[in-house]
Amino acid sequence: MAVGKVYLVGAGPGHPQLITLKGHELIRQADVIIYDRLIQEEILAGARADAERIYVGKQPGLHQSRQEVINATLVESARRARIVVRLKGGDPMLFGRGAEEAEYLAAHNIPFEVVPGVTAGLSVPMAAGIPVTHRDFSASVALVTGHRRDDKDTREVDWAALARIDTLVFFMSVGKLPEIAERLIAHGCPADTPAAIVQQAYWPGEHVVVGTLAQLPRLSEAAGIKPPATIVIGRVVQLRDRLTTLHRDLRRDSDEAVGFGLSSGSLFARLAGAARGSRDLEAALDLRLFDELDQPTHAAQLARQHGWDAQHLSEMLARLAGLGLLVRDQGLYRCSEAASRFLVTRSSEYQGSDLGAMLRAEQGYDPLKRLEPE
Numbered sequence: 001m002a003v004g005k006v007y008l009v010g011a012g013p014g015h016p017q018l019i020t021l022k023g024h025e026l027i028r029q030a031d032v033i034i035y036d037r038l039i040q041e042e043i044l045a046g047a048r049a050d051a052e053r054i055y056v057g058k059q060p061g062l063h064q065s066r067q068e069v070i071n072a073t074l075v076e077s078a079r080r081a082r083i084v085v086r087l088k089g090g091d092p093m094l095f096g097r098g099a100e101e102a103e104y105l106a107a108h109n110i111p112f113e114v115v116p117g118v119t120a121g122l123s124v125p126m127a128a129g130i131p132v133t134h135r136d137f138s139a140s141v142a143l144v145t146g147h148r149r150d151d152k153d154t155r156e157v158d159w160a161a162l163a164r165i166d167t168l169v170f171f172m173s174v175g176k177l178p179e180i181a182e183r184l185i186a187h188g189c190p191a192d193t194p195a196a197i198v199q200q201a202y203w204p205g206e207h208v209v210v211g212t213l214a215q216l217p218r219l220s221e222a223a224g225i226k227p228p229a230t231i232v233i234g235r236v237v238q239l240r241d242r243l244t245t246l247h248r249d250l251r252r253d254s255d256e257a258v259g260f261g262l263s264s265g266s267l268f269a270r271l272a273g274a275a276r277g278s279r280d281l282e283a284a285l286d287l288r289l290f291d292e293l294d295q296p297t298h299a300a301q302l303a304r305q306h307g308w309d310a311q312h313l314s315e316m317l318a319r320l321a322g323l324g325l326l327v328r329d330q331g332l333y334r335c336s337e338a339a340s341r342f343l344v345t346r347s348s349e350y351q352g353s354d355l356g357a358m359l360r361a362e363q364g365y366d367p368l369k370r371l372e373p374e
């Protein structure tokens with residue numbers, strides 16, 4: 001039997017234009033796309049309408065076995081499809097288990113190729129105006145993960161060695177920041193070394209906090225910094241004053257409708273147009289479906305929990321999936337990251353009855369009778 005090929009493709013750090021041409025082309029050609037979340041979902045807009053999309057992001061109760069499930073899905077997909085794209089954030093080989101997936105494919109004789117991506121480790125600091133090297137300030141960079149797998153992970157962090165490196169970039173370390181600062185200072189890194197934490201670079205939630213190494217844990221906590229965020233420590237951080245680009249093209253302003261490449265106004269018009277003649281969107285907002293479907297859920301289960309009409313609800317979910325507002329996976333539904341982020345971040349203007357009122361007023365939309373509970 002002919003076996004397909006798996007491409008481990010880097011999706012970049014969070015802006016749909018920061019994927020390589022090769023990655024973009026592969027997404028257009030793919031028979032099967034296996035993806036996690038966030039950036040990946042937006043990039044899928046370029047996929048073939050008949051491409052199979054398999055979501056393997058975090059699901060309740062599946063944390064332990066998730067990687068095994070992903071590995072098995074990769075092999076099984078390659079055995080029945082020609083081009084399988086495994087999309088991974090940033091670069092697939094940097095702290096993303098890309099090497100483990102490649103090992104598994106090799107062990108199962110599945111042809112594969114790695115398509116590099118723009119890693120957060122180099123791009124996220126620069127989004128905040130911080131180059132990781134500079135002839136006057138830094139001749140060495142270390143990329144470090146703050147995430148330790150489990151108690152089987154016995155690799156020790158060599159804090160003394162890290163303290164001697166000019167620029168340190170920490171991934172997955174928001175909660176570890178106090179320990180990182182304490183250990184580095186204890187191993188000789190000056191407490192007044194400039195340091196920054198960059199949250200959600202290239203997303204509307206982008207936020208940068210700058211201070212000294214000693215101050216950063218407190219400043220970061222006070223600013224409420226949340227993952228994903230990247231920490232940069234070293235004298236290069238002071239270049240930010242000179243190099244921050246206020247009008248960066250690759251910035252996402254909050255008015256941008258994430259995931260659709262449209263302004264929120266035109267997205268609204270498109271949603272309204274798509275929803276006109278149907279009550280789905282308004283009813284879904286009234287039922288708070290977009291909040292409820294944070295996790296993959298079966299329509300029947302949701303209907304049971306809330307006493308809703310199961311058949312009406314299933315039909316509504318299918319239509320919302322057709323509009324791209326939900327993702328359907330093996331009989332389960334969940335919110336599309338992109339659409340839900342839009343609805344959540346912009347919903348103060350458009351939510352619930354407000355949305356219905358705007359649809360009626362601006363688009364001549366006349367919602368049918370509401371979905372009534374059984």
Ligand SMILES: C[S@@+](CC[C@H](N)C(=O)[O-])C[C@H]1O[C@@H](n2cnc3c(N)ncnc32)[C@H](O)[C@@H]1O
Pocket residue numbers: 013014088089090091092093094095096118119120121124170171172173198199200201202203227228229230231
């Ligand atoms: C599992 S690692 C994957 C890294 C990825 N393979 C790469 O090369 O960028 C995820 C971590 O990358 C960093 N990261 C990824 N995207 C980011 C972004 N847009 N802004 C800030 N940090 C980001 C965060 O430290 C996050 O916890």
